[in-house]
Amino acid sequence: MENKADFKENTIGTKLTRYGKVSGTMAGLAAKIAGEKFLGLKIEREEHAQALMMALGNLKGPLMKIGQILATIPEALPPEYASAFQELQADAPPMGWPFVRRRMKTELGPDWEKRFETFEHEAAAAASLGQVHKGLAKNGQTIACKLQYPDMKSAIETDLNQLKIIFGIYERYDKAIQTSQIHAELAERLLEELDYAREAKHCKLYEYMLKDEPGVHVPHVIDDLSTDRLLTTSWMEGNKILTYKDAPQEQRNAIAMNMFRAWYVPLYYYATIHGDPHLGNYTVREDNSINLLDFGCVRIFPPKFVGGVIDLYHALMNKDNNLAVHAYETWGFTDLSKEQVETLNIWAEFLYGPIMDDKVRAIGHADGAVYGRDTAEKVHARLRELGRQRGGITVPREFVFMDRAALGLGSVFIHLNAQINWYRVFNELIEDFDVDALATRQKESLTRFGLLKT
Numbered sequence: 338m339e340n341k342a343d344f345k346e347n348t349i350g351t352k353l354t355r356y357g358k359v360s361g362t363m364a365g366l367a368a369k370i371a372g373e374k375f376l377g378l379k380i381e382r383e384e385h386a387q388a389l390m391m392a393l394g395n396l397k398g399p400l401m402k403i404g405q406i407l408a409t410i411p412e413a414l415p416p417e418y419a420s421a422f423q424e425l426q427a428d429a430p431p432m433g434w435p436f437v438r439r440r441m442k443t444e445l446g447p448d449w450e451k452r453f454e455t456f457e458h459e460a461a462a463a464a465s466l467g468q469v470h471k472g473l474a475k476n477g478q479t480i481a482c483k484l485q486y487p488d489m490k491s492a493i494e495t496d497l498n499q500l501k502i503i504f505g506i507y508e509r510y511d512k513a514i515q516t517s518q519i520h521a522e523l524a525e526r527l528l529e530e531l532d533y534a535r536e537a538k539h540c541k542l543y544e545y546m547l548k549d550e551p552g553v554h555v556p557h558v559i560d561d562l563s564t565d566r567l568l569t570t571s572w573m574e575g576n577k578i579l580t581y582k583d584a585p586q587e588q589r590n591a592i593a594m595n596m597f598r599a600w601y602v603p604l605y606y607y608a609t610i611h612g613d614p615h616l617g618n619y620t621v622r623e624d625n626s627i628n629l630l631d632f633g634c635v636r637i638f639p640p641k642f643v644g645g646v647i648d649l650y651h652a653l654m655n656k657d658n659n660l661a662v663h664a665y666e667t668w669g670f671t672d673l674s675k676e677q678v679e680t681l682n683i684w685a686e687f688l689y690g691p692i693m694d695d696k697v698r699a700i701g702h703a704d705g706a707v708y709g710r711d712t713a714e715k716v717h718a719r720l721r722e723l724g725r726q727r728g729g730i731t732v733p734r735e736f737v738f739m740d741r742a743a744l745g746l747g748s749v750f751i752h753l754n755a756q757i758n759w760y761r762v763f764n765e766l767i768e769d770f771d772v773d774a775l776a777t778r779q780k781e782s783l784t785r786f787g788l789l790k791t
Contacts, residue, residue, distance in 0.1 A: 464617065534565050536633045537568055540632045577621075578616055592621055593755030597762060600742065641772060
């Protein structure tokens with residue numbers, strides 16, 4: 338049961354206060370951009386973008402994550418705002434000790450401190466929905482305790498309502514992309530992130546899926562110190578990825594390969610993807626192996642979706658337009674014209690480009706901008722033109738986080754400037770791909786951890 342302090346966090350007043358803050362923040366963004374676009378008013382974009390980023394960070398909650406998503410939607414935000422929003426979640430200000438003490442008492446009881454040898458008062462890390470504290474268990478194991486911020490369900494509902502309004506304004510000016518499915522996918526994933534018991538299952542699933550990958554490490558869940566709003570795992574020691582930007586080429590390549598295996602072994606062997614490839618969600622060990630962290634945003638696909646990913650690869654390699662249409666329809670795109678397919682192929686060829694090129698190369702270049710933005714804007718402009726003739730394209734829900742993950746991971750490889758034959762790495766991974774075998778593996782693993790939907 339929640340104590341009185343926690344009950345107070347869930348009052349209507351709390352919701353109204355946040356609604357006002359969020360409305361003001363998003364209205365400020367809309368007014369600044371609209372004023373510049375339609376009235377010719379000039380603003381210092383970079384300065385305003387940084388101020389807006391700080392405002393979102395101090396609000397905490399899902400709006401920070403939504404800001405990152407908006408940054409990946411072509412032309413939804415000017416480049417300065419897109420770049421600033423990419424920084425969200427990295428260094429969010431944490432809640433203080435009174436909140437931590439109260440929440441730990443609620444989750445583990447009044448004698449909670451006796452269940453630890455030590456528990457650090459200062460947060461080791463803070464993000465959008467919670468913060469992490471380092472501790473020492475009674476058995477001497479170093480552990481990480483992730484505490485959920487107060488009233489997050491209310492915050493998500495408020496922020497998603499605001500996002501629907503922003504998307505509505507966006508579609509009013511631009512008919513190329515229909516955002517209803519994007520909003521629905523974001524809503525479902527964000528609400529799932531509040532369920533730490535579910536995240537614990539995801540963490541165990543990843544530990545199982547990557548058990549044969551020596552270059553990837555997953556935290557081990559401590560069940561008796563975890564609840565729906567507290568997740569306790571083994572502590573994973575490592576360095577931030579950006580500290581290796583100037584490391585020797587061989588070392589950067591090794592880190593990149595471990596990152597590749599961490600994301601794509603689960604995808605092609607279990608139809609599961611880590612949907613939040615943010616720089617704060619992995620660290621690097623001394624042997625160049627990586628720690629994969631934060632399993633709140635995990636997307637489990639139908640096996641046929643992954644079959645479509647591979648079909649599209651073969652379609653692009655063989656210039657088989659019929660197979661490309663089949664792949665898009667497998668993903669959930671409907672009633673595509675020839676011109677729309679050709680336009681989507683431009684985006685697909687950008688994403689698949691590194692694995693279509695049989696040579697050692699970098700993933701690509703961002704030149705200080707958001708990775709993929711220039712290509713996305715080119716595709717978006719063409720879709721907008723076609724949209725005037727046939728109506729907009731509705732983006733399937735499964736595509737939202739798949740696309741985001743591909744771009745996020747690509748950005749990591751660019752930071753590392755990894756030089757790898759991605760074509761051979763990818764083809765070795767899918768060499769024995771069989772959609773029926775994938776379906777069997779997925780069902781067995783989801784059943785094992787209580788994640789199979791009935």
